[in-house]
Amino acid sequence: MIEFRFAVGDLATTSFAYSPLQEAVFSLRCLHDPARYPHHRPWLRCIRPRLETLDRELLTAVVAPWLWVPDFLTPRPARARPAFADELDVVRATPPDVVGADIRATYRTPEALPAVLARGLAEPVALLARLADAIDAYWHTCLADDWWPRVQSILEADLAYRGRVLAEDGVGALLAGLDERLSWTGSELRLSTRDFMVQTSWADVSIDGRGLVLLPTMFARGAQPLIDPARPPVLMYPARGRATLSExxxxxxxxxxxxxxxxxxxxxxxxxxxxxxxxxxxxxxxxxxxxxxxxxxxxxxxxxxxxxxxxxxxxxxxxxxxxxxxxx
CATH class of the missing domain: 1.10.10.10 (Winged helix-like DNA-binding domain superfamily/Winged helix DNA-binding domain)
Known part of the structure; x- marks a missing residue:
């Protein structure tokens, strides 16, 4: 169980957003384990020939076998609807020591690191540039023109629905209704980790005036936090209506x-x-x-x-x- 603890005023700084960069990075989970994401199979069939032109070795390596990705690749959005290019600029500005720390935290042990990442960590600045370029090419080749408009529509609909729930039923119903893993006590948002593929090593997050950002995603079976609890708090949850992508x-x-x-x-x-x-x-x-x-x-x-x-x-x-x- 992970508890997000709210002090007085923390609810006032809780907000919703969606992130095209997050969805791009999380979509790489499909390449790692396509069976988990049946609604994306038509898109995967369509983009398969295009993937051969990309840095696929690196793109697949950033997803661990338990589907974690380094936190620096999914920075917390600065506004509700950020542009992909602006978010990628944030990634490019990541300090080299953070790149290394986040990749090691994602894979947990040195033995689990894919060779391409193990080699790259010797020169984290060059690895970061290669990663950002690979994600940028992936976005423009496979996502931006056809896939993202459909996904954005689903994420916009999710945010509109959450706004109606807040207006009609209040914040408790809003938070508890995001996912079955979540429950609201009045001062804590509790996230059940019972069905996590890998358990986190920590159990508590204090919002502490930093604001909690809630992000719908097409690529989660349940609500999930960032790997690093020291980062500004973010909680991803399954987007409502994501099954319509393949309809x-x-x-x-x-x-x-x-x-x-x-x-x-x-x-x-x-x-x-x-x-x-x-x-x-x-x-x-x-x-x-x-x-x-x-x-x-x-x-x-x-x-x-x-x-x-x-x-x-x-x-x-x-x-x-x-x-x-x-x-x-």
Whole structure:
């Protein structure tokens, strides 16, 4: 059991975020053990030829057999929706001694270190540069164009759902509802480690005014902390709706809905039970953003969708009227 201890005021500094860098690094777990991540199999089949052009030896080595990764590769986000490039800059600035310490902590014993990492630790500055370059190439070759828009949509929907839970049921229900491993006592967030592949050597984390950041991820079966309890506290938890990544768009089975809206708009309305942007919807449906935008405008002006802006991104979701129409 790990206990995250909250003092007065610590709940006020608890926040949610998601991290494209974290998801990129955690996705390397799929290369290590694809059977654990069935929802990513279509993506894995698609990217397999591209992996041959990358530094695959190093990319797979950073994931230990028990699926830990070095903490410096997943820095705590500085804001709710950081850019991949900004996060990678943080990684590139990691002190050499931290690189070595985090890699050794991940593998626990010198004998377990893969040869490529054991050699690289002799020159940690060069190893860090090689790692950052390899992750950057992996992101742009395998993730950024097709995979990330779908994943980002799921993570955005998770954050929107958590906001509704907080507003309607309070912080206790919010924290305990993140994962079945978690329970909230009123002053402590308890994380059961009973089913961890490898047990941590520590059991307590004091928030101590540092703020706890909660991060949804596509690559965890349950809530998990960082390896190093001295780092600013972070807790990753399984993203709600992650199984939808491998789903095809739902068929339109209601003939009345089809006659009323037409197939393209009916499919969009069914997809928008959770927020998504024009680009995310276009990726999911395999059509152009322009085509999606025209249909979204019609549905929005008909009162079936609402929209919210986050920076330059506009996300749509169904209104109550849209929900009622989909239930008929």
């Amino acid at each position: 095809t768009p739902p068929p339109v089975t209601d003939e009345a809905l089809l006659r009323l809206l037409g197939r393209p708009r009916a499919r969009l309305l069914l997809l928008l039970a959770e927020p998504a942007s024009t680009t995310e919807l276009a990726h999911r449906l395999g059509v152009t953003p322009g085509a999606v935008s025209q249909h979204l405008a019609v549905l929005y002006h008909a009162g079936l969708l609402s929209r919210t802006r986050s920076g330059r991104i506009v996300r749509y979701t169904r209104t109550r009227l849209g929900d009622e129409l989909c239930r008929r």
